[in-house]
Amino acid sequence: MYLEHFGFQRFPFTIAPDPDFLFPSSGHQEALAHLHYALTGHGGLICLTGEVGTGKTTLCRAFLAQTPAEVRTAYLFNPQLSATELLQSLCDELALSYDSGATLRELYALLNKALLEWYAAGQRVICVIDEAQSMPPPLLEQIRLLTNLETHKEKLLTLILVGQPELRELLARHDLRQLNQRITARYHLQHLSLTETRAYLRHRCAQAGVDAVLFSPHAARRLWRASSGVPRLINNLADRALLGAYARGRHQVDVALVKGAEREILGEAPRLSWLAFKPLLAVTALLAVLLPVVMFSPLLNDAFTAWQTPAADLVASPLSLLTAGTDSTAISCEQLQGERRQCLWVDWPFLRLQQLSLPVAVQMKTSEGFDWRLLSDELNPAFFAGQALLLWQPPAGYNGQLVRPGQKSDLILWIRQKLNMEWQADWQVISPEGQNSKVDARFYDPLLANRVAQFQAEHGLSTDKIIGPETLLVMQKVERATNASGLAAEEG
Numbered sequence: 001m002y003l004e005h006f007g008f009q010r011f012p013f014t015i016a017p018d019p020d021f022l023f024p025s026s027g028h029q030e031a032l033a034h035l036h037y038a039l040t041g042h043g044g045l046i047c048l049t050g051e052v053g054t055g056k057t058t059l060c061r062a063f064l065a066q067t068p069a070e071v072r073t074a075y076l077f078n079p080q081l082s083a084t085e086l087l088q089s090l091c092d093e094l095a096l097s098y099d100s101g102a103t104l105r106e107l108y109a110l111l112n113k114a115l116l117e118w119y120a121a122g123q124r125v126i127c128v129i130d131e132a133q134s135m136p137p138p139l140l141e142q143i144r145l146l147t148n149l150e151t152h153k154e155k156l157l158t159l160i161l162v163g164q165p166e167l168r169e170l171l172a173r174h175d176l177r178q179l180n181q182r183i184t185a186r187y188h189l190q191h192l193s194l195t196e197t198r199a200y201l202r203h204r205c206a207q208a209g210v211d212a213v214l215f216s217p218h219a220a221r222r223l224w225r226a227s228s229g230v231p232r233l234i235n236n237l238a239d240r241a242l243l244g245a246y247a248r249g250r251h252q253v254d255v256a257l258v259k260g261a262e263r264e265i266l267g268e269a270p271r272l273s274w275l276a277f278k279p280l281l282a283v284t285a286l287l288a289v290l291l292p293v294v295m296f297s298p299l300l301n302d303a304f305t306a307w308q309t310p311a312a313d314l315v316a317s318p319l320s321l322l323t324a325g326t327d328s329t330a331i332s333c334e335q336l337q338g339e340r341r342q343c344l345w346v347d348w349p350f351l352r353l354q355q356l357s358l359p360v361a362v363q364m365k366t367s368e369g370f371d372w373r374l375l376s377d378e379l380n381p382a383f384f385a386g387q388a389l390l391l392w393q394p395p396a397g398y399n400g401q402l403v404r405p406g407q408k409s410d411l412i413l414w415i416r417q418k419l420n421m422e423w424q425a426d427w428q429v430i431s432p433e434g435q436n437s438k439v440d441a442r443f444y445d446p447l448l449a450n451r452v453a454q455f456q457a458e459h460g461l462s463t464d465k466i467i468g469p470e471t472l473l474v475m476q477k478v479e480r481a482t483n484a485s486g487l488a489a490e491e492g
Contacts (some may be wrong), residue, residue: 002242002243002245002246005251006210006242006246006251007178007209007210008205008208008209008210008248009208009209010208010209011208011239012204012207012208012210012238012242013141013204013233013234013235013236013238013242014239015232015235015236016390017055017057017058017060017061017164017269018050018058018061019061019062020207021058021203021207022055022058022059022062023055023192023196023199023200023203023204023231024201024203025192025196025199026196027058027189027190027192028055028189030187030464031048031050031059031187031189032062032063032304034046034048034185034186034187034273035048035059035060035160036063036066037184037185038126038160039067039068039071039124039126042185044150044155044157044158044159044182045143045147045158045159045160045161045179045182045184046158046159046160046161046181046183046184046185046186047161047162047167047168047171047185047187048060048160048161048162048163048186048187048189049162049163049164049165049167049168049186049187049188049189049326050164050165050188050189050190051164051165051189051191051230052164052230053230053231053232053233054094054189054190054225054230054231054232055163055189055231055232056130056163056189056192056432057130057162059189060075060128060130060160060162062127063128063249064128067126067219070122071123071124071126071324072094072118072121072123072124072125072127073093073125073127073128074090074093074125074127074128075093075127075128075130076089076090076093076127076128076129076130077130077131078131078140079129079130079132079133079134079135080134081139081349082139083104083138083139083142084103084104084107086139086142087104087107087111087142088107089102089109090111090127091107091361093127094114095113096110096111096114098110104471107258108145111149111157111224112149112156112252115149115157116151116156117157118156119151119154119156124158125156125157125158126157126158126159126160127157127158127159127160128160128162129143129159129160129161129162130162130163131162131163131164132162132163133163133164133165133166133167133170134163135170137170137173137175137176140170140171140176140179141176141179142422143159143161143179144178144179144182146159147179147354148180148355149157149426160226161183165188168188168463169391171183178421179240181369186251186453186463186464187464188462188463188464189422190462191228191229191230192224192229192230192231192234193229193347194221194224194229194347194386196229197220197223197224197227197229197234198215198217198220198224200231200234201214201215201220201223201234201238204235204238213252214242214245214252214253215238215241215252215253216238216252216253216254216255218254218255219241219253219254219255220251220256222258222259223238223241223258223261225238226258226262226266229410230251233265233266236261236265237258237261237262237265237266238253238261240260240261240265241253241257241258241260241261244257244260244261245257269357271424276285317361317372318361318363318372318389319333319343319361319389321372321373321374321392322359322360322361322374322390323360323390323391329355336391341391341392341393342391342392342393343389343390343391344389344390344391344392344469345387345388345389346387346388346389346390347386347387347388348388348470350362350381350384351381352424352470353388353390354375354377355374355477356473356474357477357480358390358391358392358473359375359390359391359486360374360375360388360389360390361374361375361388361389361390362374362384362385362387362388363384363385363387363388364377364379364384364385364394365383365384365385366383370385376387383455392469392473393473394469394472395411395414395472395476396410396411396413396414397409397410397411397412397413397414398411398414398472399411402466402467402468403444403466403468404444404465404466404467405444405445405446405449405465406444407443407444407480408439408440408443408444409442409444411467412441412442412443412444412448413441413442413458415452415467415475416441416448417447418475418478418479419448419451419452419455421425421447421448421451423441424445424447425442445465449465452465452467452471453465455471455475456471459474459478461474
């Protein structure tokens with residue numbers, strides 16, 4: 001194949017869940033951190049979800065490969081089992097012998113006895129259950145019963161449920177609320193952004209032995225759009241594009257090769273590219289595509305990727321749209337800060353931008369390349385280029401950093417007010433050494449984190465409990481709507 005042609009030591013874009021190829025994107029690192037929470041002994045049940053092909057299984061295998069020697073692990077990937085078969089599979093994974101005719105009660109007692117012995121020997125047991133969205137409710141009830149295996153102080157068995165987004169809907173059922181309430185950590189894995197996709201391609205090639213840019217910038221962008229940032233689709237398309245480059249004796253993949261891969265892998269004709277018949281505009285298009293990516297510093301928000309303010313000359317066009325007709329004479333995001341406004345560059349979905357009910361400048365694809373337009377219902381989402389600029393006034397205490405449960409921030413005071421959550425002053429933080437200290441109202445405590453997750457779920461956000469620009473903007477939108485409703489009631 002193409003290994004020798006490019007100098008690879010192994011295939012870089014295999015779809016096998018090889019932990020060696022795990023790409024350390026911010027989302028994957030965050031997800032891995034949630035899985036490592038199982039090693040603390042505090043999490044009896046952990047839930048990891050994500051769309052098909054986002055790398056959940058690879059993450060699980062990487063996590064299992066990193067567990068210490070004193071941790072016993074089990075990996076179950078067939079959720080279509082009976083309750084008895086589930087316990088039998090768990091016993092098999094943990095090398096526990098049992099009679100073929102053992103009842104459910106006997107298997108449960110055998111497992112409990114072994115867990116107690118391992119606990120006494122200082123060993124922990126973790127079980128990963130993949131494709132959990134396919135588990136019927138009665139089997140999930142058996143999972144709940146397994147979480148009852150515990151001492152007076154600690155859980156004897158930590159279970160990690162891994163599945164597609166349908167798993168979240170399944171766990172939200174009223175009849176499964178007991179199981180849902182026992183989940184101590186959750187994370188939903190997002191697709192890769194354009195910047196992450198470029199880094200992903202380079203990372204996979206480097207892991208396979210070639211540290212070089214084998215995909216042109218336009219090809220990487222085309223590949224990202226065709227795959228929607230799903231790693232598995234990226235692998236399939238990239239592998240076929242490299243094969244096409246090898247067949248033509250080339251050492252870099254261009255847009256045409258990616259289009260060919262789309263036809264063969266996705267079974268659909270490539271979208272019309274103006275570059276095919278307007279080569280004189282190629283340089284302009286290249287700058288329009290690359291400069292926002294190269295010059296924008298990535299700053300991850302709570303659900304998608306946001307961008308820091310780029311150079312002033314790149315801001316002029318979208319910023320002029322947002323400030324037109326106002327008294328503002330600012331021509332840069334830095335000057336706007338004096339007016340208590342900030343630029344926020346994002347690559348959120350078109351529908352999410354519409355739901356903000358704020359002026360937004362969006363980058364749209366046109367027959368001449370790319371152009372900035374004010375967001376309106378007249379725009380066709382199919383031509384959205386993925387970049388947008390909005391102006392906002394951050395709430396008091398926001399310093400541009402994400403706020404996660406367990407951290408302290410002045411922003412928490414504002415959050416408490418908007419969610420009507422009073423400060424419970426009896427919280428303490430206990431260090432690993434056993435030292436404890438009192439915390440103030442700026443502490444992002446677990447009760448508030450659950451309320452934030454509830455708010456995120458109510459408004460269609462990722463329920464990761466992380467407070468960032470998207471969650472804050474939706475809170476501000478709700479506040480505006482509440483104030484408008486109150487004013488209308490007074491006038492009425």
